[in-house]
Amino acid sequence: MPLQAAYSSFSRAASRLCGRPAAFVLACGVVVAWALTGPLFGFSDTWQLVINTGTTIVTFLMVFLIQNAQSRDTEAIQVKLDELIRATQGAHNVLLDVEDLGEEALDKLRTQYVNLAQSARDDAAPATDDERDAASTRQPAS
Structure with missing residues (x-):
């Protein structure tokens, strides 16, 4: 499987999973668990660094997943709009691929x-x- 196809497949699956309510509940659970362990670790710098590092990494990776999902959705919508323009009598075909x-x-x-x-x-x-x-x-x- 070429790298682009593998990434696309992974991105679609990850976007679907991360967009579900269970993913949000899991993320909330991690934050609550981290907060509850604060007294155990004395609210140390290392304790704070754990959540900061984890959320930074997740945010960084999610940006790419979100961008991929939005790009894919936008391209699909553009193709559908192009087909509607093409199939509509009297429409201006100059608007096909106007986004380019x-x-x-x-x-x-x-x-x-x-x-x-x-x-x-x-x-x-x-x-x-x-x-x-x-x-x-x-x-x-x-």
């Missing part, structure tokens, strides 16, 4: 869509009070 564009190109597309949204809002905006008053004083067509 540079900042300048993304800003340009975003500006275009902001303008389209504003135009749609302007077209759908209710009449102002003056327009409603003028319309109410008009005579109906006979």
Whole structure:
């Protein structure tokens, strides 16, 4: 099994396990056990160093697991969105893989869509009070 596939498989399994309530309860149990042993070790520097080192290592490793899970989820969502764009009649295929564009190109597309949204809002905006008053004083067509 190639290294990337092994890491991916391990990462998925670890993410699933670490995201379960039992993992949280276990982590809480470790902290409670550590706190309860404080008087036994006289709240020494070594006693404090144990929890600090343990939590630092776990946090460091979890950052990589979380990043891997988020990257995988984001890529899956992008593929699904690309398929929806591709399959939707009238959709702009230029938006396929838009996440790979540079900042300048993304800003340009975003500006275009902001303008389209504003135009749609302007077209759908209710009449102002003056327009409603003028319309109410008009005579109906006979």
